[in-house]
Amino acid sequence: MSERIxxxxxxxxxxxxxxxxxxxxxxxxxxxxxxxxxxxxPKIVTSLxxxxxxxxxxxxxVGLVDEHKEAREKxxxxxxxxxxxxxxxxxxxxxxxVKIRAYTGKATFFDQIWTSLLxxxxxxxxxxxxxxPIGIIAGLSQTVYTAINPLIQVFKPVSPLAWLPIITMIVSxxxxxxxxxxxxxxxxxxxxxxxxxxxxxxxxxxxxxxNISQDLQNVSKVLRLSWWxxxxxxVLPSAVPMIFTGLRLSFGIAWMxxxxxxxxxxxxxxxxxxxxxxxxxxxxxxxxIMVAVIVIGVLGYxxxxxxxxxxxxxxxxxxxxxx
Amino acid sequence: MxxxxxxxITQASIDFPTPNGPYRALDKVNLKIAKGEFVSIIGxxxxxxxxxxxxxxxxxxATEGGIILDGKEVNEPGPERAVVFQNHSLLPxxxxxxxxELAVKRVFxxxxxxxxxxxxxxxxxxxVHMDHAMDKRPDEISGGxxxxxxxxxxxxxxxxxxxxxxxxxxxxxxxxxHLQDSLMEIQKDLGNTVIMITHDVDEAVLLSDRIVMMTxxxxxxxxxxxxxxxxxxxxxxxxxxTPEYIRCRKAVLSFLYERHGKxxxxxxxxxxxxxxxxxxxxTEAVEAEAxxxxxxxxxxxxxxx
Numbered sequence: 001m002s003e004r005i006x007x008x009x010x011x012x013x014x015x016x017x018x019x020x021x022x023x024x025x026x027x028x029x030x031x032x033x034x035x036x037x038x039x040x041x042p043k044i045v046t047s048l049x050x051x052x053x054x055x056x057x058x059x060x061x062v063g064l065v066d067e068h069k070e071a072r073e074k075x076x077x078x079x080x081x082x083x084x085x086x087x088x089x090x091x092x093x094x095x096x097x098v099k100i101r102a103y104t105g106k107a108t109f110f111d112q113i114w115t116s117l118l119x120x121x122x123x124x125x126x127x128x129x130x131x132x133p134i135g136i137i138a139g140l141s142q143t144v145y146t147a148i149n150p151l152i153q154v155f156k157p158v159s160p161l162a163w164l165p166i167i168t169m170i171v172s173x174x175x176x177x178x179x180x181x182x183x184x185x186x187x188x189x190x191x192x193x194x195x196x197x198x199x200x201x202x203x204x205x206x207x208x209x210x211n212i213s214q215d216l217q218n219v220s221k222v223l224r225l226s227w228w229x230x231x232x233x234x235v236l237p238s239a240v241p242m243i244f245t246g247l248r249l250s251f252g253i254a255w256m257x258x259x260x261x262x263x264x265x266x267x268x269x270x271x272x273x274x275x276x277x278x279x280x281x282x283x284x285x286x287x288x289i290m291v292a293v294i295v296i297g298v299l300g301y302x303x304x305x306x307x308x309x310x311x312x313x314x315x316x317x318x319x320x321x322x323x
Numbered sequence: 324m325x326x327x328x329x330x331x332i333t334q335a336s337i338d339f340p341t342p343n344g345p346y347r348a349l350d351k352v353n354l355k356i357a358k359g360e361f362v363s364i365i366g367x368x369x370x371x372x373x374x375x376x377x378x379x380x381x382x383x384x385a386t387e388g389g390i391i392l393d394g395k396e397v398n399e400p401g402p403e404r405a406v407v408f409q410n411h412s413l414l415p416x417x418x419x420x421x422x423x424e425l426a427v428k429r430v431f432x433x434x435x436x437x438x439x440x441x442x443x444x445x446x447x448x449x450x451v452h453m454d455h456a457m458d459k460r461p462d463e464i465s466g467g468x469x470x471x472x473x474x475x476x477x478x479x480x481x482x483x484x485x486x487x488x489x490x491x492x493x494x495x496x497x498x499x500x501h502l503q504d505s506l507m508e509i510q511k512d513l514g515n516t517v518i519m520i521t522h523d524v525d526e527a528v529l530l531s532d533r534i535v536m537m538t539x540x541x542x543x544x545x546x547x548x549x550x551x552x553x554x555x556x557x558x559x560x561x562x563x564x565t566p567e568y569i570r571c572r573k574a575v576l577s578f579l580y581e582r583h584g585k586x587x588x589x590x591x592x593x594x595x596x597x598x599x600x601x602x603x604x605x606t607e608a609v610e611a612e613a614x615x616x617x618x619x620x621x622x623x624x625x626x627x628x
Contacts, residue, residue: 215412218382221400223429223480233425237416316416317462 052287057294060287068108075103109273109288113295116269119186120258120303123193124251130194131201131250132243136235138202139209152199160196160257164265167191185267192261193254200249208242209235237316244311251307255300270296329358329516330484334388335378337371348374350542351388354535356484359514363527365575366537366546367583372520375537376488379518380406392483402430405477409489411469413461419472420457423447423479430480447479448472450509467498471505478509487519491526500559503529511556524579528571529559536578546583549574 034054041053052060086098107115138145171188182190212235220230262271274292277285332354338345348371356362364372377383379390381400390397392404405426413422423444431440448454451471461469470490477485490506491499503526510517510530521527527534531551538546551571553562562568 215408215410216414218400218406218408219412219414221382222380222402222404222406223426224399224401225425225429229429233417234414237414316460 046286048281048286049283052290056287057290060284061291063284064109064288064291068110071105071108071111074105078103078105107268109292112268112270112273113299115186116258116262116271117299119189119262119267119269120193120251120254122186123190123258124197124254126190127194127197127250127254128201128247131198131246132205135202135205135243135246136209136231136239138206139239140231140235145206145210152202155195156199156203160192161260161264163195164188164192164261167195168265183268185265188265189258189261189267189269193258196257197250197254200253201243201246204242204246204249205239208239208246211242212238240311240315241317244307244315248304248307248311251303252300255296255303259296328355328391329360329393330354330356330379330518331391332356332375332379332388333391335375335385335390336387337374337378337383338386347542348540349378349385350544352544354545354548356516356518358516361510361517361519361530361532362535363519363521363531363533364535364537365521365524365527365579366543367539367579368522370537370540371543372537373488376406376486376518376520379484380404380486382406402426402480403483404486405480405482405484406486406488407470407473407477407490409492411461411466411473413469413472413476415461418458418460419448419453419464419468419475420444422461422472423476426476427479444479447475450478450512451475451505465498467494467502470494470502474502474506474509478513478515483516485515485517487517489520489522492522499523499526504559506530507555507557524572524575527575528553528568529557529562534571534575536575536583538583547578 038053038055041051044051082101086100089096089098134148138148168188171184171191175184175187216234216238220234225233258269259271259274261267262269263275264271266272266275270292274289277288277292332352335349335352336347337349338347340346352375354362364375366372374383378385379397381397381404384398397404413419414425417425424440427435427440427444427447431443435443445454445457448457451474453468453471453475456464456468459468461472464472470493474487474490491502494502507530509515519527519530528551534549534551535545536547536549537543549571551567553565553567553571
């Protein structure tokens, strides 16, 4: 090992070594994992056939991409047919009432991904908009904190899935309109996600705000800053790291909860895709579910990275090590 | 109202609650400070000198007695009693300019136009020789520079009383000497009333009109008040040999170490004490070096002549 380093440094390549190391080590890990998977999977035979290995899963992924393209072509063709039909109708009678119908084909895997992302973002955003202000107020006032702390502690450990039936019932009772802006299933999923996002954000924001350095609070007192200026200029920047810790925790939980909620409630999204494939029970099902598992994981990772980038952008302390 | 009655501390006492009942940190502190006067409060660590300052600042409430500034009782913090904190307390997410701006906007909103405010901020930063680094954030400048910005922020509030809480305590001896000179210059120009907490005997003698020496806690109070009759402007090197300087220095040292010396076994912060003596030694060494330099300069001059 040391010889290799020596020879590299003599050729002036020592800057490359750490880079190669950071690139190759994870790759080796992944390759070993894929190898074990490929060898082990065929040995487990289920009623739907043998468990697929990485190659089969990749084939399924390609299949899903093809399906998606096909569906898009069908949709384009449908819209074109409709346009032609409507144009003809108008040609005959300019006053004719033309109907424009939306394409109602089966949602593809990628449509489901999109639905899931949209739902999780909506729930997360609503939760953040509620939790951050409440967290700030609870962090500033010991009384408020003491008042809401028992509620937070009781609701925090409850799985949002336990709320799901209640939310479903409430949404179907309350959210009644002739031309709903959002679908009921979307509202139900988003609200379930919101419920699980509230607590980590709220607690971390409150703790972050409560732990602002005494010196900075004294500065604020000596300047007799107004409540608003105090919050905006001193409290928020100090608490940004803790707020983001809460947000990232929330987002991680939200993504997990969403998939489960979609499976349970048959709401559109990746969870429904997984459930449908499971019920479908074809020889492709296991492979397609595994594609979903990997995509869910990769998306969860990317979402967290996105939050990290946002944190780096918002945080004043650019030197802070974020991970 | 006479000028002697600018700031009056009357029978100020403070109790801090502890599990074993109230702890009397300060007991009946009395002090009258005239307008434009520079007063240092000196004492061993833990004697409650910062507590006195915090009461004047309004950050603590005296349990008994109180503070009157220009005939008005002090009950809460306010920008007319600007504080320079020991560890600068700049907002780390704002540049030097923005830190001062926060204070200026608060104090002069509606009184100064935007352009006037900008000018005033820049003026105050140039007073402390920080105009070249206005757009730097605290983590990009040295400790001494941060403290300069802290002073600029306090000065920019146009305070009636400037409160300095061990402002140079965390700085190295050379930087400290620079800032002391800057502070003397500013005080000469602006004539602020200043109360400074310090544990550095030379700093107290060099800067103050009067030195308030505090006894050790619990129930610390004003032990003695020493008038410094040194002419201004003061030059640290030239002054260090004068009999008045030596007398004042000796008076403070004898108060602190002979009459109110802390026994080592009682001292919880032995390390800090050693650091202080080490710092004093360092300051002395620097001053000796400085006077050497003056001698050398004189020699060079005479030789040149």
